[in-house]
Amino acid sequence: MNDMTLMDKTVDTQKIKIAAxxxxxxxxxxxxxxxxxxxxxxxxxxxxxxxxxxGKSTFxxxxxxxxxxxxxxxxxxxxxxxxxxxxxxxVDPVQLRAKVGMVFQKPNPFPxxxxxxxxxxxxxxxxxxxxxxxxxxxEKSLRRGAIWDExxxxxxxxxxxxxxxxxxxxxxARAVATEPEVLLxxxxxxxxxxxxxxxxxxxxxxxxxxxxxxxxTHSMQQAARVSQKTAFFHLGSLVEFGHTGTIFTNPEDPRxxxxxxxxxx
Amino acid sequence: xxxxxxxxxxxxxxxxxxxxxLLEQTPRTKRRNAAEKRFRxxxxxxxxxxxxxxxxxxxxxxxxxxxxFQQTFVxxxxxxxxxKLDKKGERNIEDIKKVTTFGYAPIIKGAMEAAVAEYGIETxxxxxxxxxxxxxxxxxxxxxxxxxxxxxxxxxxxxRFLASSRVDGxxxxxxxxxxxxxxxxISAEQLDLVDALAAAGVLEKTxxxxxxxxxDASDARPEAAGIGVSMLGSLFMMLVVLALAxxxxxxxxxxxxxxxPQNWLTDMIEVNISNLAAVPSIVFGILGLAxxxxxxxxxxxxxxxxxxVLTLMTLPTIIISTRASxxxxxxxxxxxxxxxxxxxxxxxxxxxxxLAAPGILTGTIIGLAQALGETAxxxxxxxVGFIASNAPETIAxxxxxxxxxxxxxxxxxxxxxxPAFYERAWGGIIILLLFLVTMNTLAVILRRRFxxxx
Numbered sequence: 093m094n095d096m097t098l099m100d101k102t103v104d105t106q107k108i109k110i111a112a113x114x115x116x117x118x119x120x121x122x123x124x125x126x127x128x129x130x131x132x133x134x135x136x137x138x139x140x141x142x143x144x145x146x147g148k149s150t151f152x153x154x155x156x157x158x159x160x161x162x163x164x165x166x167x168x169x170x171x172x173x174x175x176x177x178x179x180x181x182x183v184d185p186v187q188l189r190a191k192v193g194m195v196f197q198k199p200n201p202f203p204x205x206x207x208x209x210x211x212x213x214x215x216x217x218x219x220x221x222x223x224x225x226x227x228x229x230x231e232k233s234l235r236r237g238a239i240w241d242e243x244x245x246x247x248x249x250x251x252x253x254x255x256x257x258x259x260x261x262x263x264x265a266r267a268v269a270t271e272p273e274v275l276l277x278x279x280x281x282x283x284x285x286x287x288x289x290x291x292x293x294x295x296x297x298x299x300x301x302x303x304x305x306x307x308x309t310h311s312m313q314q315a316a317r318v319s320q321k322t323a324f325f326h327l328g329s330l331v332e333f334g335h336t337g338t339i340f341t342n343p344e345d346p347r348x349x350x351x352x353x354x355x356x357x
Numbered sequence: 358x359x360x361x362x363x364x365x366x367x368x369x370x371x372x373x374x375x376x377x378x379l380l381e382q383t384p385r386t387k388r389r390n391a392a393e394k395r396f397r398x399x400x401x402x403x404x405x406x407x408x409x410x411x412x413x414x415x416x417x418x419x420x421x422x423x424x425x426f427q428q429t430f431v432x433x434x435x436x437x438x439x440x441k442l443d444k445k446g447e448r449n450i451e452d453i454k455k456v457t458t459f460g461y462a463p464i465i466k467g468a469m470e471a472a473v474a475e476y477g478i479e480t481x482x483x484x485x486x487x488x489x490x491x492x493x494x495x496x497x498x499x500x501x502x503x504x505x506x507x508x509x510x511x512x513x514x515x516x517r518f519l520a521s522s523r524v525d526g527x528x529x530x531x532x533x534x535x536x537x538x539x540x541x542x543i544s545a546e547q548l549d550l551v552d553a554l555a556a557a558g559v560l561e562k563t564x565x566x567x568x569x570x571x572x573d574a575s576d577a578r579p580e581a582a583g584i585g586v587s588m589l590g591s592l593f594m595m596l597v598v599l600a601l602a603x604x605x606x607x608x609x610x611x612x613x614x615x616x617x618p619q620n621w622l623t624d625m626i627e628v629n630i631s632n633l634a635a636v637p638s639i640v641f642g643i644l645g646l647a648x649x650x651x652x653x654x655x656x657x658x659x660x661x662x663x664x665x666v667l668t669l670m671t672l673p674t675i676i677i678s679t680r681a682s683x684x685x686x687x688x689x690x691x692x693x694x695x696x697x698x699x700x701x702x703x704x705x706x707x708x709x710x711x712l713a714a715p716g717i718l719t720g721t722i723i724g725l726a727q728a729l730g731e732t733a734x735x736x737x738x739x740x741v742g743f744i745a746s747n748a749p750e751t752i753a754x755x756x757x758x759x760x761x762x763x764x765x766x767x768x769x770x771x772x773x774x775x776p777a778f779y780e781r782a783w784g785g786i787i788i789l790l791l792f793l794v795t796m797n798t799l800a801v802i803l804r805r806r807f808x809x810x811x
Contacts, residue, residue, distance in 0.1 A: 158695065163619055190698035200689035202708055212707070213697035263693070270697055 109134040109274060109304040110155060115169035117150055119162070124150050128169075128330045130323055132274075137296060137305045139319035139336065141312060143351065146325040148308045152276050155306065156192035157185040173274070190217050193272035197279040199259030201251030201266070206243050209251040209262055210234060213270035229269055236302075237265025238295045257288020264295060268303070275299060277307040281314065293318050312352060316340050324348045418786055425784020428565035428580060429520040429528050431491060431554065435468040437503060439511045448507050458496035462488070465495055468516075473550070476557040480550050490547050490554075492519035494574065494581040520560060522580045522777035524551050528562050531776060568784060572747050573766060579777035582770070584785045586748050590660050590740070590760030591729060591792075593749075597664020597756070598671055598728050603721055605668075606675030613676075614683040615705050634673035641670045642734030650738060657739040658759035666738060667728040674727060678720025682713040715807035722800035726793050732764040741765040763789045 110132040117125035125147045132138050140148035150159065157178060159165040171178050178188050190213075201209050210230045213219075220226035230247070234240040239261040243254070251262050260280055267275060277296070281289040296318045299305055309315050315322050316336060323333040324345075332339060332348045343349045377383065382390070439446060441464055443453055466484035473480060473487060480487070495518045503510060519525075523543040526532035528551075537543050554560040571583020617623045645666035649655045655662050686709045694704035735741050740761050749755035761769065763785060770782040 156696070158692070161691070161695065186698050186700045189696060193698075194692075194696035196689060196692055196696065198689055200687075200693040202690065202693060203712065212694075212699075216697075216699055216703055216707075266693075266697060 107134045108132070109174065110306075111170075111172045111175075112151075112154075113170045113172070115151070115154065115167065115171060117147070117154060117159070117168075118166045120164040124328055125154070126328045128325075130330055130333055132304060132306060133321065134273075134304045135300055135302075136321055137300050137307060137319040138321040138323065139315035140306065140308045140323050140325060141310075141315045141351075142325035142331075144310075147328040148323075148325045149278050151325070152278055152306060152308050155274070155276055156189050156194055158189075158194065160185055190270050191272055192274040192276060193267035193270060195260070195263050195267050195275065195277040195280050198283050199256055199263050201254070201259050201262050203250065203252050205248045206234075206251045206254070206262060207247040210266050210269045213266060217270055219271065233265045233269035234262075236268050236299070237261045238291065238298070239265055255288070257284050257291060260284060260288065260292055261295065264292070264299075268299070273303060275303045275305045277305065279308050279310060282310060289314070312340070324351060326351070418783060418790070421780065422783030422785075422787040424529050424531070425568055425781045425787075426565055427529070427562050428568070429525040429560060429562045431518045431520050431560045433468045433472055433516055433518055433559070434513055435464060435499065435516050436471070436513045437499075437510050438464055438467070442503055442510050443507070448510070450504065450507060453504060453507055453510075456500070458500050461496040461499050464499065465491065472554070472559060476553070476559065478550065478553040478557070480546060480553075482546050482550060486544070486547060487550065489543070490521055490524045490551055492521050492578055492580045494519055494578045519580045520551075522578075522775060524560075525562075525580055526777060527551060528555070529780075531780070568781070569788065573743060573745070573761065573769070575743060575745070576773060576775065579773075579775045579781065582778065582781055584763060584766055584781075584788055586746055587761040587763050587766035588788070589748055589755060590663070591762045591764075593660035593752075593755040593760070594664040594667055594762060595725055595729060597661060598667045598725060599721075601665070601668040602671045602675050602724065606672050606721075607679055607717060609672075610676045610679035610683060611705060611710070614680050615709070616701065630673050630676050634677060637733070638670055638731050639733040639737065641666050642737035644669065645734060646737045656757055656759070658744055658761075659757050660740075660760050660762070661756040662738050663735055663740050663762060664756075666734045667731060670731065670734065671724040671728045674724040675717075675721055678723070679713070679717045682716025682720070683709060685716065686712045715804045718807070719800045719804045722796050722803070726796045726800075729796070730764055730789065730793060732762075732768050735762055735765045741769055743769065763792070 108131045110130075112128055112130045112132075115125055115128045116123070128151060140152060142148050153159045154167055154171060155178075159167060167179060173188070173192065177183070202212065204212075207230055210233050211220075211226055214226060214229045220229055231240060231244075234243060239258055242258060243249070243262075251259065254262060260283070264275075264277075264280070280296075281292050284292065293314065296305055296307065300320075307315075307318065319336045321334065322336040322339040324331045324339065324343075324347075326347050332343060332345045334344075339348060340352060343352060441460060442456055443449075445452055466488045469487035469491070470484055498518065499516070502514075502516075520528075521543070523532050523537070523540070524547075527543075527548055532540075532543070534545055534548060537545070537548070551560060567581070567585075568583045569588075570585035571581070572586040573583070574581035613623060613626065645662060649662045649665055650657055655665075690708050690712065691704050694708045695701070699707065732741065739759075742761075744759050744761045746759055746761075749758050749760070767782050767785040767789065770778040770785065773779075
């Protein structure tokens with residue numbers, strides 16, 4: 093990738109969607125995330141990069157409280173979504189997760205039909221009044237997931253019967269079907285081949301127009317290709333956060349530079 | 358990539374570790390291959406031994422048990438004498454009922470004499486001895502018929518009577534002329550008569566449906582005993598077990614597996630459930646006796662109590678298998694459901710439970726099959742023994758009236774003195790095994806069908 097294009101990838105100052113302040117996460121006695129402060133903007137793709145075990149996935153899962161399912165996990169500090177603390181006692185994680193959708197590392201469609209996979213979220217949140225509306229949501233979501241043309245003739249076929257890349261795009265369609273405002277992606281392409289990866293990356297760029305996208309990735313090229321902002325995590329700390337172009341061409345911290353040039357990680 | 362893997366030029370070549378030709382095996386390889394061959398031989402031998410045992414078991418059971426499905430019957434023309442059955446001639450049902458089975462004896466004797474005369478059989482036997490080849494059940498059968506059809510009194514009706522168990526045994530080869538030398542119940546002349554009647558076609562051995570549908574009979578009438586009523590007892594117990602153990606077991610497993618916090622209390626519960634699965638069934642029997650009968654005063658010998666005891670016994674099996682199948686559902690499915698904003702309960706009921714259902718069903722059916730074959734706990738709540746009961750007429754009766762269960766019935770027959778009961782015990786085993794095989798097959802089919810959906 094040409095360094096000059098990276099430099100050009102600047103973004104207008106956007107509204108802050110998620111603000112994390114002094115976030116610490118503990119798994120039992122392990123201190124997994126240390127004093128992370130980060131501001132994630134709307135209509136922006138933010139990439140979290142860093143070596144394995146640096147806490148980037150953990151931090152991502154804090155953003156929609158998926159860590160609640162792990163009983164030993166404790167989160168301290170504030171994470172504000174549109175200025176509201178998502179760890180407030182009054183917040184129901186179910187409502188939060190409808191607003192903050194998630195796509196996982198391994199494509200995990202439900203063992204149901206393609207239609208039911210996408211329709212499940214709208215159904216449980218009561219987003220459709222009747223079958224026609226639901227059909228509409230399903231079609232819109234599948235189109236946004238850039239998979240409509242491939243599956244429109246077999247919506248009744250099982251979602252698990254699709255190829256890996258199609259499954260992942262189906263999962264993205266499923267995530268956007270609940271009309272979230274933020275989309276979290278935990279290494280969405282790590283189980284996909286290069287062609288499927290390219291399709292998903294293209295999709296991520298399109299999704300930016302409607303959502304704030306946060307993506308965890310092991311691939312620095314991918315971060316450089318799809319994101320406008322990049323955060324580099326190392327050993328549980330946020331080392332550096334800034335414009336993707338700056339991080340990749342002119343990092344401030346020597347650890348970032350070492351990682352990007354391949355000397356650590 | 359560096360070139361470190363290549364040996365530096367000029368150094369003395371080390372002797373190669375894997376020298377020699379690939380075409381011949383090294384001693385080490387030979388030893389390993391021989392060990393593998395030996396292990397395979399052990400495995401085949403073990404399977405063969407198991408198969409031989411199974412074959413012996415099945416042939417023994419079938420060989421000894423098929424006799425129970427056949428019974429010797431005597432077809433006789435019986436003149437229902439008005440002078441004996443309804444002296445007043447008024448056809449008053451109360452008067453007819455006053456005639457006990459003892460009063461029917463002359464009619465039966467007369468019918469036997471008539472048959473002997475009709476077929477020209479020469480015999481020195483007296484009328485009472487002639488009637489001795491018939492079952493002691495015959496008088497009751499006749500009386501039931503007459504009470505049900507009082508208008509038939511005075512007519513001649515054809516009946517199909519059970520032969521006595523000795524006669525039946527003679528036709529099946531269990532009783533021989535040598536074995537009856539000291540038997541007061543039957544004599545050599547009576548056997549001559551049996552041969553003659555068989556030749557005349559009056560006496561024949563046919564399929565006996567009453568064994569499958571009938572009730573148990575007392576010690577003197579093994580030929581009349583059937584397993585049908587205790588089969589109903591088993592059925593009602595299984596209904597109780599299914600209605601209680603499945604919902605309780607599944608609810609407990611879902612809570613423990615998906616919702617319960619991980620602490621010492623849940624750990625304790627977990628350990629104790631595993632321990633309960635290993636508790637001998639007779640312990641559950643004594644618990645049932647103490648709690649359900651002595652404390653709660655539920656009726657003794659009732660399938661309801663039997664079902665409750667078996668529920669206690671089956672619960673751990675169901676809980677363990679349900680938890681295992683819940684655990685086997687990949688966590689990514691839960692993540693996916695939670696990720697689109699499903700609540701924990703929605704995730705469990707919409708996604709996890711349907712995927713675990715085949716495993717839960719299989720566990721339940723295997724638990725039920727286990728409960729169906731259980732005898733020991735029934736001993737203590739009075740479901741083993743001669744329980745004189747006819748088929749229950751209502752569901753409440755089925756649950757609360759004294760009854761036995763199939764394995765208890767088999768045990769009861771096996772311990773009675775008359776070898777005719779022994780044959781019925783084997784027959785009962787065949788029926789019980791048929792049920793168990795059917796249930797296990799069902800479990801396999803259900804699992805296959807559900808698993809193949811995707």
